[in-house]
Amino acid sequence: xxxxxxxxxxxxxxxxxxxxxxxxxxxxxxxxxxxxxxxxxxxxxxxxxxxxxxxxxxxxxxxxxxxxxxxxxxxxxxxxxxxxxxxxxxxxxxxxxxxxxxxxxxxxxxxxxxxxxxxxxxxxxxxxxxxxxxxxxxxxxxxxxxxxxxxxxxxxxxxxxxxxxxxxxxxxxxxxxxxxxxxxxxxxxxxxxxxxxxxxxxxxxxxxxxxxxxxxxxxxxxxxxxxxxxxxxxxxxxxxxxxxxxxxxxxxxxxxxxxxxxxxxxxxxxxxxxxxxxxxxxxxxxxxxxxxxxxxxxxxxxxxxxxxxxxxxxxxxxxxxxxxxxxxxxxxxxxxxxxxxxxxxxxxxxxxxxxxxxxxxxxxxxxxxxxxxxxxxxxxxxxxxxxxxxxxxxxxxxxxxxxxxxxxxxxxxxxxxxxxxxxxxxxxxxxxxxxxxxxxxxxxxx
Ligand SMILES: [Cu+2]
Numbered sequence: 001x002x003x004x005x006x007x008x009x010x011x012x013x014x015x016x017x018x019x020x021x022x023x024x025x026x027x028x029x030x031x032x033x034x035x036x037x038x039x040x041x042x043x044x045x046x047x048x049x050x051x052x053x054x055x056x057x058x059x060x061x062x063x064x065x066x067x068x069x070x071x072x073x074x075x076x077x078x079x080x081x082x083x084x085x086x087x088x089x090x091x092x093x094x095x096x097x098x099x100x101x102x103x104x105x106x107x108x109x110x111x112x113x114x115x116x117x118x119x120x121x122x123x124x125x126x127x128x129x130x131x132x133x134x135x136x137x138x139x140x141x142x143x144x145x146x147x148x149x150x151x152x153x154x155x156x157x158x159x160x161x162x163x164x165x166x167x168x169x170x171x172x173x174x175x176x177x178x179x180x181x182x183x184x185x186x187x188x189x190x191x192x193x194x195x196x197x198x199x200x201x202x203x204x205x206x207x208x209x210x211x212x213x214x215x216x217x218x219x220x221x222x223x224x225x226x227x228x229x230x231x232x233x234x235x236x237x238x239x240x241x242x243x244x245x246x247x248x249x250x251x252x253x254x255x256x257x258x259x260x261x262x263x264x265x266x267x268x269x270x271x272x273x274x275x276x277x278x279x280x281x282x283x284x285x286x287x288x289x290x291x292x293x294x295x296x297x298x299x300x301x302x303x304x305x306x307x308x309x310x311x312x313x314x315x316x317x318x319x320x321x322x323x324x325x326x327x328x329x330x331x332x333x334x335x336x337x338x339x340x341x342x343x344x345x346x347x348x349x350x351x352x353x354x355x356x357x358x359x360x361x362x363x364x365x366x367x368x369x370x371x372x373x374x375x376x377x378x379x380x381x382x383x384x385x386x387x388x389x390x391x392x393x394x395x396x397x398x399x400x401x402x403x404x405x406x407x408x409x410x411x412x413x414x415x416x417x418x419x420x421x422x423x424x425x426x427x428x429x430x431x432x433x434x435x436x437x438x439x440x441x442x443x444x445x446x
Contacts, residue, residue, distance in 0.1 A: 045079055050140050052079075053161060057207035058169065058184040059429030060085035067138075067159065067188070071145040072364070073097040073254075074120025075159065075190045075201050082209050082420070084428035090313075091258045092323065092418075096213065098201065099254035099392060100365035101194075104336045105225050106232040106246040111336045112195065116367040119145060120192040120201060127156045132191060135162025162187045166206060169429070179431040183207045196220045200411065209423055213253050213393075214415030218408055221401060234401050244401040250333045251396070251414060252365040252376075256358060257389045260313035260321055265389035267292040267355045268322075272303040295380045297351030300327050306353060307421055308389060316425035317438070325393060326417040327352055333396040337366040338375050350377065354392040357383035365392055 045052040047066035054064040065080040076097040083089040098120065104111035118124060122145030128137050138161055143153035169183035189202040198219035204212040225245040227233045233243030257265045272287025287303065298306065309322035332349035339346045356362065356379045361371035373379050376392050397414040404410045426438050 045081070047079070050138070053138075053186075053188065055161070055163065055186040055205075057163065057186060057205075058182060059207035061207055061209065061428045063186050063205040064089065067140075069121045069125060069140055069142055069158065069190075070097065071121040071143060072115050072119045073099070074115075074125060074192055075188065075203070077188070077203060080211075082205075082423070084209065084424045087424065087428070090321065090423065091261055092211070093255060094258040094262055095254070095256040096203065096211075097254055098215070099252045099363065100250075100335070100367070101199070101215070101252075102248075102250040102335055102337070102366070103197070104248055104250070106248075107225070107227050107229070109245070110222075110225060113337060113367050114194045114197075114199075116364050116369070118194045120190070120194070120199070121145060124192045124194055125156075125158050126191040126193055126198075128158060128160055128191065133160035133162065133189075134164075135160055135187070137161075158190055160187070160189045162189075164204070169207065170427070172434075177433070179434060181429065181431075185210075185212075193219065196222045197409075202415075207429065209420035209428065211418040212415060213418075214413050215249070215251050216411045216413045217249055217397075217399075218411040220407055220409060221405060236401055236403055236406055244405070246398065246400045248331065248333055249397045249399060249412075249414060250335060250394070252392050252394045253416070254363065254365070255391045255393065255418075257308045257323075257391065259308055259323060260310040263388050264310055264312050265387060266309050266311060267386055267389060267391070268307050268309060269298060270303075270305050270307070271301070292355055293386060295354075295356045295383050295386065297354045297376070297380065299349070300330065300332065300352045306391075308391065315422050317422070319422040319425075321423050322421045323423070324419040324421045325353065325391065326419055327393065327395060328416060330394070330414070330416075331396040331398040333394065335366045335375065338377050341374060342377055346377070349396075350394075351392075352394050354380070354394075355386055356380060356390045356392070357386055358388040358390050359383070362390070365394075 045064055045066055049068040052064055052066055056062040062083045066078040068076050070076045078095050080093040081089040081091050101114040122143055125142055137157040138159040139155050139157045141153055142156045163184050164187045166183040166185045169181045171180040184207055186205040189200055192199050196219050197217055200216035202214045221244050226242050227245050230243055233245040236244045268289040268291055270289050272285050275284045275286050277284040306325045307322045309320050311320045313321045315321055332352055334346055334348045334350040354376045362379050366375040368374050393416050395414045395416055
């Protein structure tokens with residue numbers, strides 16, 4: 001196992017706060033090499049279990065957060081803060097984790113609820129090797145939980161923390177000068193083996209403030225799930241028999257928002273469409289944001305996106321800070337378990353995103369056994385307002401098996417993007433000669 005490099009300093013200070021002694025961890029990270037400036041970043045995090053993760057990236061901006069392994073959801077990130085270069089840390093999310101992964105087969109012969117019935121934590125969580133992690137491997141206590149077995153546990157290296165190249169961050173040529181920079185991201189990933197499938201559970205935090213949760217699937221095709229019906233599978237051996245059954249990987253992520261701090265969070269939906277008017281060169285469009293004021297579900301559409309906004313916190317342009325939720329490729333779905341609960345009332349597909357008010361026991365999208373309501377469709381009933389906001393982002397992948405899936409299976413990915421919108425008045429990593437560009441440029445200016 002790799003040792004943690006001496007990338008920064010971690011000071012542990014005991015502070016007396018209102019008569020109680022609280023352990024406060026102050027993190028100071030300085031870029032070891034490269035980057036535009038050797039600027040320290042600092043934030044204050046009080047993590048329940050492990051040392052906080054903190055990383056400064058190519059732009060000089062940085063991320064800091066707590067992490068732990070939940071027996072069901074696996075990697076759980078909490079108190080997530082982004083610090084744009086030269087600015088104060090901004091809290092973004094109170095918690096981020098997978099809320100369910102269901103794998104129903106097209107044959108109707110099988111479905112699994114991997115998070116609530118098996119778990120990404122515990123025994124299913126794999127100890128990593130340097131081949132699986134091109135960065136540092138972090139160790140934590142992992143309880144022996146999984147597939148019905150409980151008891152004991154051990155310290156294991158299960159989390160990969162790596163700084164990865166994300167390509168060209170920007171390029172602009174003007175007046176014979178090229179402003180260009182590459183970007184990096186903090187990547188955090190674990191691997192969980194559930195049955196024949198092995199999942200890479202990955203979160204990428206960009207130097208631009210973006211967050212990209214993603215789930216990669218590899219391992220092996222289930223040897224029990226073959227069919228004679230070519231409409232429900234594909235032949236993967238010689239000839240046209242023994243069709244590996246098609247199936248869906250239905251994932252949902254649970255995002256507990258705390259943009260600028262918990263509470264005061266608002267959700268909005270953006271839509272744009274053609275007005276029917278024709279301009280001199282192109283047809284006209286009109287678009288805008290509509291508030292989402294009650295617990296609800298929404299579906300994807302062309303030119304549609306959502307954002308979570310904190311109207312009480314403004315950037316330097318006096319725009320409220322927000323994060324945009326971008327669902328890219330998805331095969332929209334309805335959870336098998338919700339169809340069972342809601343019968344003929346259950347729409348197909350059910351939702352691509354749901355917004356609910358935070359309730360502590362509402363942790364899983366389906367089969368939530370510790371809560372009066374069992375699934376997201378039930379959570380929609382109990383609160384009339386949205387303030388301490390949770391969003392459930394559903395991304396499906398209908399896997400029609402290819403010859404290349406054997407063996408092992410070609411790694412396939414599904415996920416989505418959270419993009420800062422007006423978090424800072426300009427891009428956080430401004431080249432010096434562009435600092436004055438904020439708004440419509442002067443005529444004749446650059
Ligand atoms: Cu698959």
